[in-house]
Amino acid sequence: MYRQASWNEPVIFSLGKAGRRGHSVPNAEPQIKETVGTADALLPKQMRRTDKIGLPELSEVEVNRHFLRLSEMNYGVDSGFYPLGSCTMKYNPKINEALASLPSLSMAHPYQDESTVQGILEFLFRLERWLSEITGTYEVCLQPAAGAHGELLGTLLMHACLKSNGECEKRTEVIVPDSAHGTNPASAAMAGFNVIVLPSGSDGCMDVEALKSAVSERTAGLMLTNPNTLGLFEKDIDEIAKIVHEAGGLLYYDGANLNPLLGKARPGDMGFDIVHINIHKTFSTPHGGGGPGAGPVGVTKDLAKFLPVPRVVFDGKKYTLDYERPHSIGKMKGFYGNTAVLLRAYAYILSMGYEGLKEAAEISVLNANYLMNKLRQIKGLTLPYDTEKPRKHECVLSAKRLKDETGVSALNIAKRLLDYGFHAPTIYFPLIVDEALMIEPTETFEKEEMDRFIETMRKIGEEAYTNPDVVLKAPSNTAVSRLDEVKASHPKTMTLSWRMHLAKQ
C-alpha cells in the first residue's frame, strides 16, 4: 500500500522567529551611499512604507526544509502513473530541464539587441516551422502562455477576420459541442461571441444534422476537439468542415488531444483554420503543478496577417523580430511567449524526430485501447457510446452502474486510487457521461505499470461490492483525508490568505 508523507507542516507564517534571515541581499557600495545618501531621503515622505511587512522571518535551513516537506506531500508524473484524461501527463525528459536552465537562456533579457540573441531567435523560428509542419498550418505564433490563452487568441483571430470582412456585427455565434472542454465556451465568450452548445450524437460524435441546422449567417465558427473528449475520432470531419466553411464560418481545433495524431494526421489537412497546441501536454514539458505551459497557435495563410506581434523572421543571414504587421491584433501578453518552456519542446522534438513522434502517438493509442479493453470488463464499469470503435489517446468509462449498485461513485474510485499510489483519472468530464472516468495513459508508462493500475481498479470494484465503506472513506494514505471543499468556498468560512485567517480567529 502507498503511504504519502504527512508532515502536518504548519503554514509558513507560524514558523521562524523575529530577526531571522534566510538570504542576504548585496548592499550598495559605501561610495554609492556617500554619494546619494539614504534610501528614505530619495522617496517623498507620503510614499514611504512605514510598517514592517508581515512576512515570516526564517533561516535558509528552515525555508528549505519547509518547502522540501511540502514537495513530499505532492504527486507528480515522476511519482507514478498519472492517467489524468485530456492532460497528457507523459514523462518529462530530464535533459530538457538541464538545457532550459542554461544561463545563456535564463539570463537573456527580451529587449537585448537582436544580434546578441541569435541562438534563441533561431530555435524559436525553427520551432514555429516544426509546429506548422506537425499541425499542417501555414504559420504558428508562440506567444500564448497556456492552452486557454491560445484559445483566446484563436477566437480573437476569428473576430479580427470578421472585422476585416465587415461581418463583425452579423456573425456573432460560435458553436461548441456539449462534450467540449470548458475553456472552449469560456474563450469564445471572452472574445465577445455568443456560445451555441450542440448536443453530441448517439455515437458520441458530432451530430451532423444538428450542425446543419445550427449554422447560419450568424455563425462565426465551430470549436472542435478531434479526437474528441471521449477519445473518438470525429468521423464526419470532412462534412463538418464543409458545413462550417459553406456557412462562412471558421473551424477551430482544440489541441488538447493532439498527441495521438503526431505524424499520423494533421488538423490543417482536415480543414481546420486555427489550431492551438498545448506544449505542456503533447510536447512533454512539465506542468509545474499548474503552469507555466505554452499554447502556440497555428493558422491558415489568410489568417496569418492577424497574428500577434512580433514575428521572428529570417533573411537568410540573421534572425530579427518584426513588429511591422499592420493587420496584427496586437499583444496577448508581454514579450514573445514562455521561451523557457518552448526550449524544452524544441529539445523534445530533436530527441524524438519525426519517427519518434509518430511512434509516441501510436503507443499512446495502443495503451489507451489496451486499458479500455481491460477496464470495461470490470463489474460496475461500462463503456458509453460506440463500444466497437477504437479510442485514440484516451477512453472514458462510466461508473454509473457501480454507483447504482454499491453507492460508490466516480469520485470515490478516484480517491481510493490515491490510496493505492496512483493519480486519479479526470472525473465527471466530459459532462455527457454519467459518473465519468476519463483515462489517458500516454505512451510513456510501461505495460507493467498499466497492469498494476488495471489490477487496482479491479480490486476497488470488488471493494465496492464487498466492503464499500473502505472506498467511501478514501483516501486514508495521502497527506490528509477528504477535505471539506464546501467550507473552503462558503463566504462565512472562506479563508483565502493568512491575513484572512488571522482576522477570522
Added chain:
Amino acid sequence: MMHEIGISQVDELYRDIPEKYLLKKKLDLPEKGLSEFEVKKHVERLLSLNTTNSHMPMFLGAGCWPHHVPAVVEDIVRRSEFLTAYTPYQPEISQGMLQALFEYQSMICELTSMTVANCSMYDWASALGEAARMAARVKGRNEILVPKIIHPERASTVKVYTDPAGITVRQVNYETETGQLDLKDLKSKMSDRTAAVYIENPSYLGFVETQVEEISKVTHANNALLIAGVDPTSLGILRPPGEYGADIVIGEAQPLGNAMNYGGPLLGIMACRDDMTLIRQMPGRIIGLTTTLDKAEQGFCMTMQTREQHIRRERATSNICTNEALCAVASTVYMALLGPEGFRELGETVILKANYAMRLLSKITKVKAPIFKAAHFKEFTVNFDQAGLTVRDVNEKLMERGIQGGKDLSREFPELGQTALYCVTEVHSQEEIQKLAAALGAIVGGR
C-alpha cells in the same frame, strides 16, 4: 498487448480516420531522434550564440528585470513532485502544491496590503487585461482610464483583452515636468461610464507617482475602482497600494525568484480587497485553507471554483486555468528567504544604486537623466537630444564597448525625443555603473 485487443498492427486503431487524412508522406522534421548527448551539444551550441547578462553588463528592465535568484529557490522548483505535477485537482494528494500556493497568495497580500490574491496570472500585461474586465463586470460600466505613460506592450494587451467586451480604454495625460498623472485631465475624463482608474507605482518610466491619495479620492468619489500596478521589489520601501485605497492590485512577480528567460515565463500578480463583489468576479484559481471532513486536520484546496471555466463555461469570469504555478512557488520561496528585512534591504540597495547611476549619467554634458523631476526607484529615463545622438547610435556604440544600453523609447514615446529607459538593480556593481557612465561620456563626447 495487440493480441489482447485483437489487432495485428497499430494502424488498425486508426481505421476510423478517413483514409485521405492519414499521412502518406514523412513530415519535414528531423527524421530520426538525436541521442541525449547530441541534443545537449546541439542546444548548447545554439544558445552559445547568445551574449547575456553573465557576459556583459545590461541596463534593461521594462517589465522583465535582472535580479539574483537564490540557490534555494532553484533547488526547490526542481523537486520533481512539484515540477511534474498537474493542477491540484485531487487535493488530498497535492497538499504540497496547494499549501505553497496558499502561502504565495498570503505573502502577496502582505507585500501589497491587500486581503485576497489569486495564485497567478500569466504576466503583468494580461493581468491588466483581466483586471480591466473584472472592474467592468463589478461596476457594470465600460470605460477604463489608464495613464499615457504605460508600457506599450501592456497598453496593447489591455486593448486586445477589453475590445471584445465592449470596454473602451482611455489614456490620461501626464505633467510634462514631472511625469505625474495630470489630475485635471483625469477629472475631465471621469464619468459615470468609468469602471476603473489604473495607475502604476513605480511607473513604466521608473518614477514614483505621488498623488495617490488624490487619485484614489477622485476615483472612489466617482464610484469607480482603483487598480494599481506594482513592481513588488519596490514594496520593501514604497508605500503599498492597499494603504492608498487600491481595490485591485496587479503587477509582475518575475523579479521575485524567477530568471528572465528572454521574457517568459513571467508571473502576473492579482490581488483585491476583502469584498465579495470583487472576489466573485476575480479571474483565476484561488486556493483556500480548510479542514478535513472529520475536522481533525487543516488542509488546502481550490476554492470558489464556480467562477471558473470548467464549471461556469461561457459564463466564467475568465478562461484561464493553466497559469504560472511553479513560478509562484519560486516567488514564495524567495519571499520567505528575504522576509521583511530582506525586502527593505532589497528596496534600499536598488534605489541607491539606480539613483547613483542616474547622478553619474546626469553629470555627462548634453545628457539628461532623468527627464522627469520625480523620485525614481530602479528605472529612469536618459535623453540624448542635446548630444544630437539617437538612442540607436548610442546603443550601437555601447555594444562595441561590451555594454547593453537601455531600452529605446523613441518610437513608443516620440514626444520624449531620443530617450532610453535604463534599469539598475542589486546585480549591477558600482564598477559596472561607472563603466557605463565612462562609456556614455566618451560616446557623447565623440570619442
